[in-house]
Amino acid sequence: MGRPFELVIVGGGTAGWMCAAACAAKLVPAGVRVRLVESEEIGTVGVGEATLPQMKDFNDFLGLDEVEFMKATQASFKLGIEFVNWGRDGQRYIHPFGTYGRPVGEADFFSYWIRARRAGVAARLDDYCFPIVTAWQNRFMLPNGDPNDVRNAFAYAYHLDAFLYARYLRGWSETRGIERVEGRIVEVERDGESGAIAAVKLASGERVAGDFFIDCSGFRSLLLGSMLGVELEDWSHWLPCDSAQAVPCARSQDFTPYTRSTRRKAGWQWRIPLQHRTGNGYVYSSAHVSDDEAAATLLANLDGEALAEPRVLRFKAGKRRLAWSHNCIGMGLAGGFLEPLESTSIYLVQMAIMHMLTLLPSGEGIDPALPAEFNRVMDVEYDRIRDFLILHYIANEADAPLWEHVTAVDLPDTLKGKIERFRHRGHVQAYRDGLFGPPSWQAVFVGQGIEPLAADRLADVLPGDLLAQRLEALAATITRGAGSAPSHADFVARYCPAPAL
């Protein structure tokens, strides 16, 4: 090979710097030149402050030190998401990062739970899940490493300040060979013949050319959307929320090891506890509530003093028809947007990065099988998350216009029939790839009031009194285990105390 392959990342938000960091770890040492163009004039969105457990894999993949990373990003731990008023007002459940129960007999645990529930001898599903019971007591511990212990049957994620995460990764990446180019992009140059992106030109007149471009420019989708004309596949008929207002408030005593999502009249409100403050936001449908009213609702529902004015964001649910077109991949908001109801934004960036690393072309010309595969797997990721989000919306009482609207829409084919199958026998299809696994579907179905009418008949083989005994013993073990964990606040204060900002 002659000159090195040149990769240019456009945009330096969370997506841009995550991508840069991965390149620093895996491509720069393999001889690829990587530059990141960003402008300090342009702000980043940075709402994705709650994450999924896969983020730990990403940090491990980079080789980040967990304690250092958590201190640098004011991070706290997350065992799941609490959904309040979903299904109907007054209800609450946690979608945990873990499974329910443990093996009871030859059928799966959930089938036994259904049977016991129908017989009136089961506690609520949450009581058989260690991370949920622990979370509700505001306690936290790391998995204890013993495969036979309920205190190992979970994973955890983080709440973090995405802006600080980007800044942390920037420092990390710049010492590992990523060249940062400061400047506002004023023009994108395309190759006349192939249509590929040739270079971006900055306000300073500087021209940054490359073989391959990663578009991390946010909602503007500067390269993929604006320049290459890849349209957004509009999903707003299923997910009509198109606005959000975000506001931080002072940290409260209630330092939860979980994100909270509270259903509201025209959307839902998030609450994300960080070490230095609590992040809040109201995601809503502008057709169903005014901005002013949304702001008032948000500010009236904080558990600490507001630290800023609410900031308004506009978006549309959907994904770019192609995540990779020509010599350009769109990541993060440049590639698509799904509301943060299940904290999937950073996960989607992470998946795009991991697939990009393995599918990146190596020289001149792009083998069409590479973008075909990238686009196929990203479509799977987006479609699966979309369906799971829609499930949250449709499994609800239609008690306000937005909720009437969403429960009346025609579902994607991939979601049709799933509710009936679950109700009939607790059936959930296990996917080969992508989010979310059966325990997640079980959590949302049951949590929002859709309970199976019958269980797998294999669960009938175990004598009823034995089943009741085993379930009771399991719940007791979990309660005991949860009680042995320190409080989340103490754990964080000892493990990864962040400096005051």
Added chain:
Amino acid sequence: MSGPIERVAVYGGGIAAPMAALAVARAYGRLGTQVTWVDTGEAPPPYAALVALPDLAAFHRLLGIGDAALIEAASATLNMGQQFVGWSGGDAAFLHAYGDAGTPFASLPLVQHWTRARQAGLRVALEDFCLAAAAAKQGRIGELRDPATRQAVKHGWHLDATSYAALLRAACERAGVTIVQGNGAQPHAASGKLDRIVLADGAAVTADLFVDADGALTGLLDPGGAAEGDGFCDRIIRGSAAGLDPLPLYSRVTAHEAGWVTLIPLGDRLAVEIVYDSRRMPDDAARAVMEQVAGRRMEAGAAEALSATVRSRPWVANCIPIGRAAGDAPLLDGAELLLLQLAVAQLVLLWPIDRYTMPESDIYNEELSGSHARVRDFAAQHFRLNGRDGEPFWDAARAAPISAELASKIDLFAARGMFAHFNYEAHVEDGWALCMTGHGVLPRSFDPQALLVDDQALMAEFQRQLRAIAAEVRGMETHAEALTRIRSGAT
């Protein structure tokens, strides 16, 4: 109205009917479900042998079929893979072993490093980095503790079809299955569902659920539901020759000008079958090819027709087809038993809650159609990738249409040595890698992260893996030793 399934009728013969009856009786007999097998008397074809993949071993535990009994009663031998000979023309051969295509290195599948090294002139085949393949070719087998290769060695079985059917039948009797003589039985449907099967003596078998291993029940409910797929070959002759010594640990599939010959080593004989296109090869010529490939005298049965039907909606109303009744299986890669096992497993998993409404059928049909499609893809790769240029049968096979999923798989592997995964995959990606590289596909590029390893370190790792494989194979037992040990009940 609702109520559990109380009575089940399994209709058919061969392997499929007793396997389904046994699985259902063992799973649900404990809950009082009564299983009646209406035995149509259809026996496996004379001389037939079966290739069972490693997954069948786990399934046998659920069925209560012991390994020692297979060796004693079904002439079983151990199966570590299937060898393809002459599919690229000439005598070139590769082994689709049921194992790992090398040990992952530096967080990447070995095939990525291998591709890079091949482009730089390495001549070692990917198969040589597969412990199971190396062991099988040297007639050795055995599970090692903490192997330096970190590779697993799994095995399936080669089975004599007739005696395996008898074994399943005996197990059915022990499991409380009622077996009735079903020669000349007549199924009856009423208002879109099966009602009863009337036996030759006039007695009627009624049931809440009918499992169809024959095809007649499904055909009665859904006469237009079977479409004819592309099977390339339309005829098969099965035969038998004197057994091989030493016993190979794999079956061999040798291409000929208009099809292929499969040799399956059994404990007491060598099963031989030729599959061919009768428009291009007369029966007599096929017999000659069969004997020539087997390299020994043999006896053989009559030529039989092959079909390749596909059912997109197998489970209709209260009738669940399994095995051939749900659609024909390809005759390669152990597909027949694999698809039967998948169908029976789904039947047990999706056992209807309510005998009056069975929405489980939609799930079963999705699962089974998906599995059939992916298994057909695995077989179809051998035809699409064949290298017998200039032979009309093989040129046509290469040009035949393939599914979009298989096209994606081949394109991506050829481009980057990676795998496009879909739902319902039945074969692991290392199996695909061994087959595709065996057919001569060398990926055009590799994961750029492979360049994080320098040339010297990579060569050292290759040598380490090859040495570890050689050492581990030396520590294994022979096929005969393994059979004796298993037969004695030792583990």
